[in-house]
Amino acid sequence: MILIAVVDDDYGMMFNRRRQSKDSALRERVLSLAGDGKLWMNAYTYGQFSDSDGSAICVDEDFLAKAGTGEYCFAENVPLDSCEEDIEEIILFRWNRKYPSDVRFAIDLGDSVWKLTKTREFAGSSHEKITEEVYVRV
Amino acid sequence: MSVYKKKRVVLIWLLLFGVLLSGCAGKSSLKDDSPQNEQVSAEEKKSDSDIEETVNLTEQAENTVLTDSFDLSDIPEYSGSPYIPVNGNVPDFTREDLTTDSFETYSELDELGRCGAAYASVGTDLMPDKKRGSISKVKPSGWHSIEYDNVEGDSLYNRCHLIGYQLTAENANEKNLITGTRYLNTEGMLPFENMVADYVKETKNHVLYRVTPVFAGDDLIAGGVRMEAMSVEDEGEGILFHVYCYNVQPGIAIDYATGGSWADGRTASGDTRKDEINNHETKQQKEKKATYILNTNTNKFHKPSCSSIKKMTKANKKEYTGSREDLENTGYDPCKRCKP
Structure with missing residues (x-):
């Protein structure tokens, strides 16, 4: 699977069971990444895609286990450390802001397992600068 | 506005x-x-x-x-x-x-x-x-x-x-x-x-x-x-x-009554002069007379407005007016909640 996640400056993802932030430009980017392929997510994440034309979206609470090779998974409020072995690639978006957090991105990108291969920046609809990073296995 | x-x-x-x-x-x-x-x-x-x-x-x-x-x-x-x-x-x-x-x-x-x-x-x-x-x-x-x-x-x-x-x-x-x-x-x-x-x-x-x-x-x-x-x-x-x-600053202690501050013992500030000024202010505060409520059981002293006083039994409660320094010298410690 190809994991997609969004973090703040402290690798935070959620606070009080709510996503830290959202941005329509980021959603469009996620949909364009998936293209005609499958984009897996749970019902909570689908809440922000429900108005999108996302025919590729598959909604399932056990989506991390069901996603196949080369398929995208957008994860916001689920533990990630237990599925790390199944991840082929990580696409990490950064808000470049500091928000409160009580759920953080649990995969250590600083060790010898993952390597940053691409970085791009784009303006969000409400965020000045969103950074997109692509990590692949070493 | x-x-x-x-x-x-x-x-x-x-x-x-x-x-x-x-x-x-x-x-x-x-x-x-x-x-x-x-x-x-x-x-x-x-x-x-x-x-x-x-x-x-x-x-x-x-x-x-x-x-x-x-x-x-x-x-x-x-x-x-x-x-x-x-x-x-x-x-x-x-x-x-x-x-x-x-x-x-x-x-x-x-x-x-x-x-x-x-x-x-x-x-x-x-x-x-x-x-x-x-x-x-x-x-x-x-x-x-x-x-x-x-x-x-x-x-x-x-x-x-x-x-x-x-x-x-x-x-x-x-x-x-x-x-x-x-x-x-x-x-x-x-x-x-x-x-x-x-x-x-x-x-x-x-x-x-x-x-x-x-x-x-x-x-x-x-x-x-x-x-x-x-x-x-x-x-x-x-x-x-x-x-x-x-409203805290790691490495710095604050006197919330006045706004005075000093480098916390756990972290060196590296600025002795500033520490001396603040310590002098704190010393003046200590020598100033004030009224405190003592808990003779726990050996803590409190501000009269401290919420802990309500929980104190009558037998352990005692009013004291004098300098904070004298009080500390007799073995009393300041309440960590009201920070007298």
Whole structure:
């Protein structure tokens, strides 16, 4: 699977069971990444895609286990450390802001397992600068 | 506040008052929840019927047992996190508080010159369209200009907006600025302001938002601030929190009564002169006569206003007037809650 996640400056993802932030430009980017392929997510994440034309979206609470090779998974409020072995690639978006957090991105990108291969920046609809990073296995 | 904003505030309060008079809204706690009354105790603030009316609009709110609002004695000592949840992260707003009209209100300063609650329904129309102006002419209660090498940006204290500039565009409003540490400003409050500001910008929704500085007794420096927020149009689905942010600075000790400070023994400041000045101020404070309440069982001494005194048995309670230094020399330690 190809994991997609969004973090703040402290690798935070959620606070009080709510996503830290959202941005329509980021959603469009996620949909364009998936293209005609499958984009897996749970019902909570689908809440922000429900108005999108996302025919590729598959909604399932056990989506991390069901996603196949080369398929995208957008994860916001689920533990990630237990599925790390199944991840082929990580696409990490950064808000470049500091928000409160009580759920953080649990995969250590600083060790010898993952390597940053691409970085791009784009303006969000409400965020000045969103950074997109692509990590692949070493 | 701009004239436009003032007009909006007056209009909103008139409308709300009208609803109250007409009886259409049923029993309302609007008056009890106005910012001017924020510093009354939790018991005084909410009756049982008010609690029943407290907003239960989200699943989380519905599943949370609402308590008697905020009680400082429930807040643990700072232990490394800049903020902690209060009341299961459910704010104390009432159903009648929710409005899709933007407004902002700021409490009058009290007799000690201290800020009270700042309260707003934040919408895009209140947000700034230009860079922040100077706020340096405002001297909030307990203000000291003091620098330490181990503080980011050197200055221990910032003029902390209760409602951040990015939310309501308030510049040098003395009713919206408190003396807060750099740590409170950037690690405690700013992340919550960012979250609310970006939510409002993205959704064009409103967020009901209240920030209340919490002072112990006659302290001039707040021990922390209580921050509450709830998104209005989606009834808390996007934004819902109720937290207490500590007005502390790791490595620096603060005398909350006066604003004096000194390098904490655990961390060297590297600035002996500044430490000496502050230690001198602290020594003067110690030699000054004052009245304390002693607990002869625990050998702690308290401010007469300390909430711990209520729990003290009569046999252990004793009043003392004299210097703090003499008291400490006889083996008494200051209460960590009221910090006499």
